[in-house]
Every structure is written in C-alpha cells, then in structure tokens.
Amino acid sequence: MRLLSCLPIDRQVRVLTSTAEFHxxxxxxxxxxxxxxxxxxxIPSEPVGEFAPRMEAELRRQPWDLLFFSQVFFDSALAVTELGRIVAATPDDCLVAIxxxxxxxALPLQPGPLLQRAVYLAGGYKYAQGGEGCCFIHVPVNCSLRPAITGWFADFEHLExxxxxxxxxxxxxxxxxATFDPAALYRLDAVLGLYEKEGILIADIHRHVQxxxxxxxxxxxxxxAWPPGAGSISPDGPMAIF
Known part of the structure; x- marks a missing residue:
C-alpha cells in the first residue's frame, strides 16, 4: 500500500502487471x-516463455506509472527468468516492483544491476522458514520516493x-x-545463521528439491494410475517448486 501511495493521486494512473499476482x-x-x-x-503469465516479450511490447505501447510482476507465479510455480530484460525495457519514469x-x-538470485533500478519485495514466511510477520522491501540506492501512506518510523531520526x-x-x-513485534526478525536471523553455519546455499536447496x-x-x-498425457509434467523447465 505504501508503494502504491508513491504514485500520483491527482490523476488516473496506469498499472502494468500479470494475470497471476498473489491475492x-x-x-x-x-x-x-x-x-x-x-x-x-x-499480461497473461502463461506460457511463461512468452511473458517477457509480451511485457516488453506493452511497455513500448504507452506510458506507465507502475510495473509490478512476480518473479515466480504463485499459482503455477513458473519462474520469470528474464527479470533484467524486462526491467531494462521499462522507461525511466515508470516505477518497477518485483x-x-x-x-x-527457493531460487538462487544474482541480481547484478537489477536492484539498482527495481524495487524488490519478499518475506520470510514460507521458503525462508522464518515464520510469519517478517517481510522486506528493497529500494534502489538514492531512492527519492515519498509514500503518501507513511508511518512515524519513516523518518525516526528527525521526529521533532x-x-x-x-x-x-x-x-x-x-x-x-510504526512500532512492531521484532520476534519474526529474530526467527529469520536464526534460520539464516544456521544456513551460514552449515554452509547451506539456496542453490543447494534448489538442487535438492529438483x-x-x-x-x-x-x-x-x-x-x-499414471494419467494419459501426464508425460508433459516436468520440473526441468523454469520452475521454482513443483
């Protein structure tokens, strides 16, 4: 909601997204x-191989205020592998959120220059094993967004x-x-500390799942009972989970 409140409120805004965003x-x-x-x-999320080209074509068609799409679609586990390609095609005046x-x-990510341009949101509830209540938003360095929906922790150092x-x-x-229960942060820190201690990488976890x-x-x-036509089911494609 805070991210959406960075968009203009005095006119209708244009949002480009997918058909498979989480609820x-x-x-x-x-x-x-x-x-x-x-x-x-x-933009239709499937077939996933056509998602990036369709998104690029739509980005060229008209101005946009916000591009918002998932790295992995929740309803199919299909992964968008062309993140950098999509972000690079986005005009500078359009806010990008992944x-x-x-x-x-669940998937190893080497973002490179991606996070210099895009906002990235995620949480520790499921695959990170940190439980509920811990989520985060990454914003690029020198971000100047001013969410209209804001809390008093947003400028804690200058309250007075x-x-x-x-x-x-x-x-x-x-x-x-504002104030929050930090227990979720301690849980996630403990999980990530265990990964570091045991030398477990996300790539290792992904290979184990595959x-x-x-x-x-x-x-x-x-x-x-193997159903006819089920031979097309395969985790070899761009999937995070089955």
Missing part, C-alpha cells in the same frame, strides 16, 4: 481499480523536526511504518 496485491489493485484511480493491464516472495530462499514538508529517511526506512521432483516423477510414471 495480497491483486485484491488491493482490483479495489483501487473499482474507484477509477487506476487503469490496469494484465514480487519475489515465491522465489525468495518541523519544516515546510514531510521528511523521509535517506534509505529504505522511508517505507517503515532431485526430489525427479524421484517423485519416476515413481509416479511406474504407477498403473
């Missing part, structure tokens, strides 16, 4: 769409300062809210 974003977007504040275009929740701690405008922290804390997928499919194919 937390899609529900909020549909409600705002009902008010007439935003006009939304949704929902990395269903990829975080009064001026002509509302100030914000110089880093990602500009999106902070091995289990292959074992499952080999066993299933020997079952008399």
């Amino acid at each position: 937390s974003f899609e529900r909020q977007l549909r409600r705002l769409e009902e008010t007439g504040w935003c006009r939304v275009t949704r 929902d990395g929740y269903h990829a975080f701690a 300062r009064r001026g002509d405008g509302v100030g914000y922290a110089a880093d990602g804390r500009r999106f902070a809210g 091995t289990l997928q292959q074992r499952f499919l080999r066993g299933w194919r020997t079952c008399p």
